[in-house]
Amino acid sequence: MLDQEAVDDLFDVLARYIRIRDRAVHTTFKTADGEFETAAFKGLFHLARQSMRSRELAESLNADPSTVSRHVAQLVELGLVRREADPVDGRAILLVITDAGRERVEAMRMVRRTAMDHAMSDWTDDELWTLVRLLGRFVDAAESIIAPPCAKAPTSPMTGAPVDFVKGQK
Structure with missing residues (x-):
């Protein structure tokens, strides 16, 4: 975790x-x-x-x-x-x-x-490229959970209820 x-x-x-x-x-x-x-x-x-x-x-x-x-x-x-x-x-x-x-x-x-x-x-160029790489990886991961194409809404591992990442848990 x-x-x-x-x-x-x-x-x-x-x-x-x-x-x-x-x-x-x-x-x-x-x-x-x-x-x-x-x-x-x-x-x-x-x-x-x-x-x-x-x-x-x-x-x-x-x-x-x-x-x-x-x-x-x-x-x-x-x-x-x-x-x-x-x-x-x-x-x-x-x-x-x-x-x-x-x-x-x-x-x-x-x-x-x-x-x-x-x-x-x-910043160095290496630091900038590290930011670009990691931020891209973060956005890809967040997008796959928050707004996945044609997938069911994510659920809370604690309650099993649907999660609304913009407003908090429902």
Whole structure:
């Protein structure tokens, strides 16, 4: 069994990180065309890897399709994404990042990289890669328990009752 104090400390650290992340995600910024939510730009990173349907983008972002639709509309309005007929199924619409969208992704990556260079200036590359590896392993494990695809809900080993990791035990 894992050290229970370490597990509690892990959740404390994750809660601190989530507060920081939420502050960043729930901000808006101004462009020449108005104010836009930071969250609207998350989809650009996924679309920079590959074009996809709106439903697929919502799944990859683990977000509500109506929210993603609103964000996509903002991105289209800004000229960062365009809608095209799916060449495989002409009835479907693909979201395709534009050259301006790719430039925005690269600019955002540079901002993130610069911020992390400052925040982690005393870290070695080996320490960074260790964090990436271990955090990826943690997220994979947590995802398999908290939101497993097509699996029954996890149960408490003590009571056998379903566990809701977001709100505590039911």
